Amino acid sequence: MILKQPQFQAYSGIHIAGIEEKRFDIELTNGRFTKVAESVPQQGEAEAPQQQLWISPGILDLHTHLAWTDFDHADQLRRDSREIEGMQAEAFAATLRTGVTTARDAGGILPATIRHIVKYYQQPLRVQTSSDMLGTADAKGIKHLEQRLNEIYATGAGWVKIMATGGLGAPTEKVTEPNFSEAEFGFIVRHAHANQKKVLVHTWGGVTIDWSIQAGVDSIEHGMFLTRDQSGRLAESGVAYVPTASIYRIAADPKGVLALNPVICDRAARAADAHATAIGYARQAGVRLGFGTDYATPALHGYNLQEFDTLLDYGLSRAEAWRSATRDAAAILGSGHELGQIAEGYIADAVIYAADPYQAKNADQLRTSIVTVITGAQEADLM
Ligand SMILES: [Zn+2]
CATH class of the missing domain: 2.30.40.10 (Urease, subunit C, domain 1)
Incomplete structure (x- = not known):
């Protein structure tokens, strides 16, 4: 209820x-x-x-995709807009039913859609969003980035999401290669902060974690190839780490709800193996951890609590796992004074x-x- x-x-x-x-x-x-x-x-x-x-406290999920209805974006484009809207409203409802009262959407949903679902579907989910994401197609220099950033601010987003590396779509040996130049990356972070926007960075690992620490982003996401040395610097810098650990175990299972092809399952399995180590480093170093699921399809919305199971399997105590989903998650959103306790x-x-x-x-x-x-x-x- x-x-x-x-x-x-x-x-x-x-x-x-x-x-x-x-x-x-x-x-x-x-x-x-x-x-x-x-x-x-x-x-x-x-x-x-x-x-x-x-x-x-109500649970905070710091990495959802409430607007997405399919693993492959091409499948969403084949649906009609009424159907998509109904599915998005159901994603809100399922997320609330499972105890998540606040979500940070890591790309895809616009503030206008959030307002619509809150008002017309009566779903009182608190959502912060990054609207559109900046990825490889935007690595076209400072001028282009400035225009894209202004477009994102115009939607009313509170966050800017940088896709700093590839993901499941990239071969494992290339997945930590940066999508942007260091100058472009630094520009995005400075511009966003100067406009009072927070920055979250999708990175599987490598040099873009170092850039994130140097630039002082607000959180890095996934980070399964985080090293011990980087986790020490991450802790010192105060940059939060949202591992989104459970989704890679789900993606690695060929019979799981995502039922992905063997190549992708293999990449996900390697990511999941690395995640356990990365989370161990982060925990030992005292990095601020945030609970996030990266759940993006009807088979996953509403099952957000599965992230707890994975965090516990990867060595967090109950208290640590719950703190990542309540007090610390609220602090990462800048709402630690009124949410999460x-x-x-x-x-x-x-x-x-x-x-x-x-x-x-x-x-x-x-x-x-x-x-x-x-x-x-x-x-x-x-x-
Ligand atoms: Zn994501």
Whole structure:
């Protein structure tokens, strides 16, 4: 159930996910937490046998593609616009149902589409977007880039996405080669920051990670060929790392929901192997990690919690994995002062569970334990 901006809601004796052996009395008023206090047990009174509940902050997915309906863009172009719009609205709904209340769209969705879906489909998902992405076709010098950047700003995007290297479409031995010159890359970052836009960089590894650190981008994405040395410098620089780890395991499985051809499956398998090492380096160095899925098709929207399973398999503790999806993710978006925590004054984006989320065996169990997803924002805040 989705509970939109409740005027007043109270929970007594609820557990906060990740805090053991304490219970809390929590109140929400007009979409904000107005009381978060430890419960005082009633003296001499046996506790009524009632259902226990847990609360966590709403989950932030820092790398989605809510506008895409197909793995191959050519397939989307064959659909009619009504059908695409309906599928996009369903992507919003599925994402919310699984407890994700904030998404950063890493390319594809325009602010106008977000407004439309929030208003006409009544889907209160908070979305930050980069609109269109800058890739190989834009490596045509500074003048061209300046024009493209101005077009992106004109859409109302808050982020600029740089496709700094190839991805699954590139052979493994060439995938870390830069798409832009160092001068072009530096120009994009400086221009975006001068216009109060944040920058996220798709990079599988290599020199573009160094450029990202030097230029002070806001986050790098994927980064499976990150080295130990780079992770130390990444930590020092404060640039966040959003690995999007689960999608490569999914893509590597020829019988999985993406059912890709053997060449692509093999590249994805190599990426997944490298990811476990890269995430280990980042964790040891103290890099700020952000939870992101890169989910982009109807078979994946709504299954975002699978990223937790992969992060845990790759060595994160429960607390680290949850922090990457809540407090740290909010900080990466520049919203750490009002999102990502169960705290008085914070926006009441939250998930209520019937079982302890820190004990969930896997994403399926976690997803099915969700009782209510609460969104604190007013419609106007999301538009
Ligand atoms: Zn992506």
